[in-house]
Amino acid sequence: MTRALSWFFSFVALGAVTLLVGVFVWQSLPVWHHEGWHYITGTKWFFRQKEFGTLPMIYGTVIVALIALVLAAPLGFGAAIFTAEYLPRRVRLAVKVLIELLAGVPSVVYGLLGILLLRDWIYNLFEKFEPLSGDTLLTAGVLLAVMILPTIVTLSDDALRGVSSAQRRAARGLGLTHAETVLSIALPQAKRGLGAALLLALGRALGETIAVFLVVGRQDNNLPEHVFSLRAWLDAGQTITSKLGGSETNIAYGDHVHWGAMVGLALLLLIMTGTVTLLGTGFGKRSDA
């Protein structure tokens, strides 16, 4: 009975996902028909001229998430090593609860903090490079870094605690210092779990909407010549989520191709976050074996 039920619920979940993807594919068909592959490789999005190229938005999404990851990963790993390896058990749990609380703060709250503090900070800090305003890809990236930090810390902490303490004792018995034990025993053994923490955090960063929406500037068609040019990060940009969160969805409704283009964006995002999340879960799983 339990078995039948669990099969049933698994199928419901699977069916829901399939249906979701199916609806997105079906609803976005007009734009694929209209643009073809140009929908992904095109660099111009002008809906009144019926031009739908999403590359600048894909660029924005990826760059913002990468900035966040690069900033949050060292901090997150460092904090996790501290909580997992150095803090006494009781204190560790208290700290962990606090960090997990941070992960639960609604993203609009982070977004408002971003507007209040981060925008002006970035705007003034990089004044020499003459950003046009405080709404930049970098601002969104830094804000996202703060938001994904708790995810990285708590998952990495779990991964480190997953390393058996017998190994640590053996290392100490062989005369390794505490720091050496962490660096050459705990970290290497937990590396799959740490990788999974990064990938799951990346998944969250890619899909974050409202906080990014408030600080990224929402400027269409901003694709720099050099993708990794740091100066370009100080320009406003558009991510897939900030586009979908804007009022254009209301305009698109009723126009087959335009609506298809918006749904297509959702499909692209779903594919991106889905891939990263699947990789992350798969990555973490194998570490138990």
Next chain:
Amino acid sequence: MKILPSLLALLVVTPTLFAETLKINGSTTVNLPAAEAAEILRVEQKMDIQIDTQGGSSGGISMLGDGLIQIGMASKPVSDDDRAKFPKVKFDEIHVGQDAVAIIVSKDVWDSGVHALTKQQIQEIYESKITNWKDVGAKKSIRIAFFNKEPGRGTWEVFAHWVYGDPKKAPQVSFPEVGGNEETRNKVSSTRGALSQLSSSWADGKKVFALGIKGDDGKVVDPTNENIANKSYPLSRPLFLLTNGEPTGAARTFVDFMLSDRGQELVKKHGYMRLKDLGK
């Protein structure tokens, strides 16, 4: 694509099974105070009101024309074309407020001496032909940081209508975009060289400054209540509730509430001008 409209139709049709549901639809601009009024009437008078913004002003007009709703909301007058499309419907426009759009700038721009722009200059800024405040009379060189109001917002429509005659004729541009009034004011006030479009009642003259519009004769018209009321300030539009003939029953109650002092306070709260401000 077919499924969504039929689902929506279902949502609209189902409540007709119950008597006395007041259905309202149309412009998002008018919706702000109207939705709040509906909320008050629901609680205080136990009225059953459904309010929605499918299709904006045009949606309000056509759904009233089709008899799907009792009150339409529109931020533009009903055109002769609309009246011709629904010959049996006697559109009654009830003026409940006025929305004026100010062209606002940050303090440094104001202090550098730019207090007014011509329509031509605004158009060239919109098309990125002018990118420095110095070219429009500033004492020093400041880059123009233009925050475009999201297309689809009422404020943007008024702006585009004024500059290009028809929002559909406005060229497509890529500027950073802003949405709500609070966001616009915040971002403009904290950015050097900033420019944006904003509902005039939000231009406080402390953090952000409303530019005047310089006419062909060189005369500057500021967005003051008086200039908006006598229509010499060009960027404004009326907010209407639409009914088919004189409103009766629940629709009458709703219209009367919007015209009452409390209803008018809601109009003001959402950044529009009350009828009283217009001298009516």
